[in-house]
Amino acid sequence: MSENQGFFQRLVSGLTKTRDHIVSGMDSIFSGFSQINDDFYDELEETLIMGDIGVRTTMEILDQLREKVKEQHIKEPTDCRELLIESIKEQMGVSENAYEFEEKTSVVFVIGVNGVGKTTTIGKLAGKLRAQDKKVILAAADTFRAAAGEQLKEWANRAQAEMIGGQEGSDPAAVIYDAVAAAKARHADVLLCDTAGRLHNKKNLMEELKKMNRIIDREYPEAYRETLVVLDATTGQNALAQAKEFNEVADITGVILTKMDGSAKGGIAVAIQSELGLPVKYIGVGETIDDLQKFDADEFVNALFYKDSDAD
């Protein structure tokens, strides 16, 4: 098995629950109807919405499908499968320069509510960058939660990255200041900042992020900037709502969706890209350091719909 195929198969197995939830339902509609009629479209609509693809996106996908069916004089419901896959891919678009920060001297803020897998994700990302021989420094600026610093330290050790901060209750802005000084002095490639992304006080969160951003603007203006929000894919529509709220308080440049392996709600990746215009950049497909994958919309849809072979 080539490395690429292995990667695809891991994605396929990570998406098992989502596939069972969305694709099996759709396939039974394709085979269960003998003609394309309103009921057929209604059932597809329900399955897509239940699959967390989002209401607006579902409507657009179905409008496109209707158009294509008409244009191409399609009569058989089973012939709609490929058209539907095409439409889902079109909804997701492509984002350019998505991974530029990996190549540049950069500062990456990572935000997200408790328990979404933020610390684990930062550890995985550090591991990924270290594997590319990058010098990585972690800033433990989530200073509210007890043990957050310790947990991050464990990941820093695992990834062989340095960590700055970690004192519970210290000022996050001071941690960022120290971390920037360290990043400059040690010529780090990427400074990954774990921040306390608490949404229950949006004003405070906004102020805190602004303060940290001002420090970087002043002390490290040459650094490339990235703000990633971590969302738990098992929470479906709730993850979409969180992304929306974070987007109101910060200039989010991308999303990391965790726990795709345990989620039946992977369709949320489509909704986040299509409804919010936020690129999903990585997905978490397990708990170990290697379980973070770059997100490729085409590959994602292929892994959902063509589990046995490479669709390209």
Ligand SMILES: Nc1nc2c(ncn2[C@@H]2O[C@H](COP(=O)(O)OP(=O)(O)OP(=O)(O)O)[C@@H](O)[C@H]2O)c(=O)[nH]1
């Ligand atoms: N299956 C699976 N589990 C994951 C994934 N990412 C994180 N987890 C697990 O989710 C749990 C929570 O992860 P943490 O990294 O502690 O979450 P957090 O968001 O940092 O939480 P706080 O530090 O409390 O804000 C841990 O048990 C992780 O192992 C993933 O992609 N797949």
